[in-house]
Amino acid sequence: MSIKKLILRYAPGGVRRTLRDVYFASKLVPGHLYDYRRFLAHAGLNKSRNAQAERAARITLYYHQVEKGMSLAEPRLNFGKPIIESLFSELEGFLRDYGVAAPATTGIAALISYIDFHQRHGEQAQHVREPLAKLLARHGLSMEQARDWSGGTLPTSRAEIEQARHGGFKSFFESRHSIRQFSGGVVAPDDLRRAVETAQKTPSVCNRQSWQVHAFSQPEQMARLLQIQSGSRGFGEQASAVLVVTSDLRSFLGVAERYQAWIDGGMFAMSLCLALHDLGYGSCCLNWSKEPDADKALRAAAGIEPYQQIIMLLAVGTLPEQFSVARSYRPPVDQVLVLH
Ligand SMILES: Cc1cc2nc3c(=O)[nH]c(=O)nc-3n(C[C@H](O)[C@H](O)[C@H](O)COP(=O)(O)O)c2cc1C
CATH class of the missing domain: 1.20.1050 (Glutathione S-transferase Yfyf (Class Pi); Chain A, domain 2)
Structure with missing residues (x-):
């Protein structure tokens, strides 16, 4: 029998766990170093390359x-x-x-x-x-x-969006905008349940469905979460619900899956936006690209377990009769589609 098997069979539980932790820590390092080097080499962190x-x-x-x-x-x-x-x-x-x-x-x-x-x-x-x-x-x-x-901005209305939502997939998809004006109506818990249920159809790695949605509608609590997130100034206070989308890290079983939480969670969040749009609500994704202190603060304020990876927040509310959205230019498809 190999030394590894002997240790795994006869060592006490605590020792076995520590040895496994050390083993996986050593396996994680090369991947993180690889990502770290690539990010440092290519991301637009400073203007030294200025690509x-x-x-x-x-x-x-x-x-x-x-x-x-x-x-x-x-x-x-x-x-x-x-x-x-x-x-x-x-x-x-x-x-x-x-x-x-x-x-x-x-x-x-x-x-x-x-x-x-x-x-x-x-x-x-x-x-x-x-x-x-x-x-x-x-x-x-x-x-x-x-x-x-x-x-700039595009003036639109609730009626216009309502009509576009019923115009087939392309029209439905293109009529979703990030909404930064809300009319203060209730986001019904049953609707939230329906939206999450629809979003559950999102594909995920080996169907692991790591996602969770933490929903908040108490004004003080929403205000606290939005203050920590800090990207919704001027409109967050009009939202009727704040959602925190998370992915459960315990769903990921190999070192190569170290970013799967963001991929599956991000796809789920997109589905959730679309499901909310389908129900006639407006939403705006709110980024969670944060440093550790903010991450800890949000966890504490929202009661989110340490094993839940925070993916993003969503401000959700009802659409005003008339409002404007950012035009948010999209480049020609040939810049995006690379036919090899
Ligand atoms: C992950 C993510 C984070 C975002 N964070 C914010 C945010 O903090 N504040 C905000 O006003 N919009 C935020 N947005 C919305 C984007 O600005 C918006 O999606 C983009 O400009 C395209 O516009 P559209 O959603 O209307 O098509 C975020 C979007 C995503 C996907």
Whole structure:
């Protein structure tokens, strides 16, 4: 009999567990090191490489803040000045190095929409108007040209979304937007149950269905969770429910599955958004890309067990009669589909 088998058979339970822990810890390290090196080498963590994709991501991040700000029920006038400054700086370099292309065009469209929004509210938004005119002139572009680009917000209504939901899969899918205005109606527990039941049809690795949904509807508790999450300022307080989607780490049985919780949990969260949309509710995913302190704070506030991996939060509510959503540009499919 091998030494390994001898130890596993005759060592006391505690020793066996410790030996197994040490064994799996040693097996996990190479995978984590591999991911760590790849992330360090390729992610847009700092501007040292400044690849086109990284610069495009920064532009998207900044113009998204502009679109998001305008899709709130009561946008703060002249909001987002520091972000807009960063957006201008990125746009300048991007247009210079890559020409007139998305997402720079989308960023410019979002800024034009910002100017128009302020004009409707009697404000000039000179901090955008002037630098934008100069940017366009420097790159030989005109305002008329830029007005053809898509960006900013899209006015819509409950009735319009209701109709689109019944127009077949594509129409249903495309009529789901991140909703950042809610009308304060109840999210019925039975509806929540139906949505979760529908989302349970989500595929998962070996059908392990690691997901759980933790639902909160008490105002103080929702406020606390949203405060820790911090990405729903200006609309979270209108939500009628906050959901925390988790994946149970105990469902994952091999070191190669170290990220499966996020994949299965993320797919489930998407299904849940769609199931809520099908029932006529609006939702907005709220990211859980957090450092350990925030993770611990949310666990404590929401009573989430240590073995549950938090995937994301969702703000859920009822749709107002009329509202706006961020346009959230999607690039042409050929940039996404690589036919090999
Ligand atoms: C994982 C994830 C996290 C997100 N976090 C936030 C957030 O914290 N705050 C927010 O307002 N939107 C958040 N969003 C919504 C995105 O901004 C939105 O999905 C994206 O801009 C596309 O727009 P659409 O959902 O309307 O198609 C998140 C989306 C996902 C998938």
